[in-house]
Amino acid sequence: MTTTRRAFLGQAAVAAAVTVPVFGAPAVAADGFDPRPGSDGVGDPLFPTLGNGGYQVVHYDLTFDFTPVTYDFTAVVRMNAQATQDLSAFNLDTDGHTIDAVTVNGRTAPFALSLGKSGQELTVTPAAPLHKGTPFTVAVTYRGNGKAPRAGLSGWKFGADGGFASAVQSSRADTFLPCNDTPSDKATWTFHLSAPEGYVAAANGELTGKDRRADGSTVWHFALRERMPTELLGIAVVKGTYLYGTSRTGLPLRHVVPQGEEDTYAPIVARTPDHLAWLEAKFGRYPFSVYGLHIYGGYTDALENSTLTLMGTNWFKLNADGNPTYENTMVHELTHQWFGDCVTPHDWQQAWLNEGPAVYYAALYSEERGWSRMADKMKATYGKLDAIRASDGPPGLPRGLGGTNIYDGGALVLYALQLQVGQRKFDRIMGQWPRRFKDRTVTSEDFIGHAVDVTGDRSLDPFLRDWLFGAVNPPMPGHPDWTATA
Template sequence: MIRTGILRAAVATVAATAALATAVPAQALSPHARPFDPKPGAPGAGDPLFPTLGNGGYDVRHYDLSFDFTPVTYDFTGTMKISARATQDLSSFNLDIDSLAIDAVTVDGKDAAWSVAPGSSGQELTVTPDGGLRDHRPFDVTVTYHGNGRTKPAGAPGWRHISDGGFVSAAQASRADTFAPVNDTTMDKATWTFHLTAPDGYTAGANGTATGTRPAAPGRTTRDFRLDAPMAPELLGISVARQTVLTGRGPHGITLRHLVPEDQADTYRPIVERTAGQIAWLENTLGVRYPFDTYGMQIVRDGYGDALENQTLSLFGPNWFKNAATSTTYTNVMIHELTHQWFGDSVTPTTWQSAWLNEGPAVYYAALWADRQGTASLQDKMKAAYSRLDAVRKTDGPPGLPTALGGFNIYDGAAVVLYALHQRVGQKEFDAVIASWLRKHRGGNADSQDFVDNAVRVTHDASLRPFLEDWLFSTENPPMPGHPDWV
């Protein structure tokens, strides 16, 4: 979360003696000493690519989600408890929802007025607490709601339906609001707890550490999870399915907890058991320990074909592993999503305009892994990507200024930026830049300019500023260091 404060002093002339007095500005006074001037919080956080995502006027500190799901019918009920702090005097504030039926809203235990209106990518839940909220004041919001996971949302779908009647969440970039009311922006990370209830025979999963299992209504079980590291809502990873939990230990005691289809445990066990060694390889390569207490893979039976870096619990479609008996190329996508736990999950871009900071490292280190495994050449991949990137810069924007998410520019093109930096400064300095980046911004947000600043600071080389800015923001490819023949 970003917090800024500005303190200004005014110097006034008092009488003809020209004696000077310092005027104390309103913003220098404590929040309770100023006049209360409540206004609605902004209905968007101002992201350059998604200006209406998220909301302004408050900062979420913790989400506590209770979610009771019935398989096959896809009916659910939910209670979201949000602990937040106002960042302005608020007359009202918004939460992001989509296709959720709101039952009641309270603020600090008191009924609050609320309304639902269409939004740009979903719906806006506007909450009007009695008497408003003063700047800096902590407050608690509870929203009870219900819905059905097959309801067509106003925006893109976040639900992925499984043939066993269950689901997994694929919320990136803006679909956490199809599961619960949230402040759906990368700028507002918070800690989380989950309480997921489902019929016996189905197993619930969520981000973070599993903290317990308890009976709910007859024939139903609640599973609890806790995520102490801040997480942006887009990394939400919840599920209910006929799935089995496979456990293990990673380097220095990291808990490994994988979710696989219950009748395919023997198939996926040797695949997920590669995770411990991959974490060790990335820790050694990045020079920074894995940033969370737990990690796992969630491999679904069907209904999902991509791969996604849900925080501490990466999601994979089964298609990635169909040739696992004859090839190890599937490990490349495992490294890609695991790398995201550092780049994107621990260090989260302030806005989606800096999404190259997520995808570039994931592509780069997956390619480095393949190179080290002897299955593909890093240099050949970077050469081919460099050749293609020049035209993409003109159509889809350069890596640091994409016109949309999901393009070649923020994936392979961004990996080329990192390769160029490596070619320019050498292995030792490159590793130092990466390690410093991950340590400095762990658990927080950062953007492209922060990356440039960090590289200059670590290397003590001011010429890296125009070098990286050209690579990130120019509409033409700069020359590749060490490869004058690349075009």
């Protein structure tokens, strides 16, 4: 991810506990059934009000009918979930939508909107309380406008074509749909996106079909069969062209490039099979069923939306030496498909597990092509990281998102690990990580334990703790001369 992160000011950390009234609490039924409201946050260390307690989502089905230029939309999100406690009510994260109707298990459910600390809270009260472990369905019918004011930051990105693309990390999915907006809750997805004539729709996953409507518009259907958190939502309606290909192992590739600029971007997206082969040699087979790039003029950063990386048109320029160093960013975002998308941080304080590998392998790719030297980059990071640890927190305990401590600092942790254990053991640690934790959410503790398990070296536990959580840089293995410079 290279997008600017949201900071919530004056926000105290709250525990991810169920709200329990002090007075007048209902008596527990004889069978132990004790329905209470789910919490309005999961207690993420950086964004404690993100997500909601009391349930886990299994599947989202989003129908989204968008009108370009006016930016109006109508939508229905259907959610299959399972109660993780006895529930009398539960919340969804939303922001800037008009809610028209809510049903739970097909029955009309009362709902209320309130202002939260990171958007709005949609509180839903089922007609009948839900038992812990019970599967249930929710349908929310809603409408809005992409450019309408939001209580928090918006994930909408607009181009000159009158369309949009979504860039929702870390907490902006709620500007597209009511959801459980936390990386700790991964689900499968289906999408049904309308696009008028002259526009195409795009979404995470595979295109499963298209239906032409009487008004000339088309409904595009997509399915993401692998589990994805809301922060990787990648939907769009744009004036674009699909370009297709396959990887060396037969993986389907589909890219979306600006309409009329196919000749410019076809050679760029054609580099994807080489990037995939380079990374698959390190981590094993790509963990999803399709991949591609969405290159869009309405966006200026780069973001690893699952199966469909979003990049702005501004990236694709040669450097001063005439080298296509934008490929480093392409490799960075593709690395995330393993580190961040397939294996996802349980909360945002674990973000170095995403960004450290992405920065490290992009730097390695650049070095192998003679565009830069890894050691130079790491030495420069080492020199300034002590000051960054003091101001922003160490790589494993950041005080916010988007900082050097998570990105280059996370890569420095991996560089130190590689020097400490040697290349072969390091490659085993990194290669086995996506396979061992595929489709799961993880923490720094998981990575430390994994490194010890793979190598059998218990000294890596204190070694990694010093690098991840220490107030100052430990000595760099093999480089006793490296010192802090700031």
